[in-house]
Amino acid sequence: MDEAEIPIWTILTLILAMILSIYATRKFGAFSAMGIKGPTPLPFLGNYHQMRAKGVLETDIECMKRYGRTYVYFHRSTPWLIVGDVSMIREIQVMSKSINQPKLR
Numbered sequence: 818m819d820e821a822e823i824p825i826w827t828i829l830t831l832i833l834a835m836i837l838s839i840y841a842t843r844k845f846g847a848f849s850a851m852g853i854k855g856p857t858p859l860p861f862l863g864n865y866h867q868m869r870a871k872g873v874l875e876t877d878i879e880c881m882k883r884y885g886r887t888y889v890y891f892h893r894s895t896p897w898l899i900v901g902d903v904s905m906i907r908e909i910q911v912m913s914k915s916i917n918q919p920k921l922r
Contacts, residue, residue, distance in 0.1 A: 844896055848889040853898070855889035856880060863891030 841860035848855065858864050868876050877899070880888050886901035900906055 841894060844894060845891070848896060848898070853887060853889050854884045855891075856884075858891035861893065863893045863895070865893065 838860060845858055856864050856867060859866060864876075871879070880890070880899070881901055887905065888899050890897045890899055900909070
């Protein structure tokens, strides 16, 4: 075996790591593309490290000060849209009620 040859297991490990990285971060840019900001999540963990270090309430207060009353938070790889504006919550509830309401014939 030459010193210039790279073992196949190294190549396969790198390919697997790249695939897992892409899979773990695939949803992270969706909300920023819509203009909704939030703290930068870690792959597979999301923003769990911030909640664990500071606590839920302290992290929410800090994020609302930094990103505004609407921001996105990742619980592992699942995005949570946090809305702190009462009028926006009312609007969302009215819209979702009309969407989910059965149509009368």
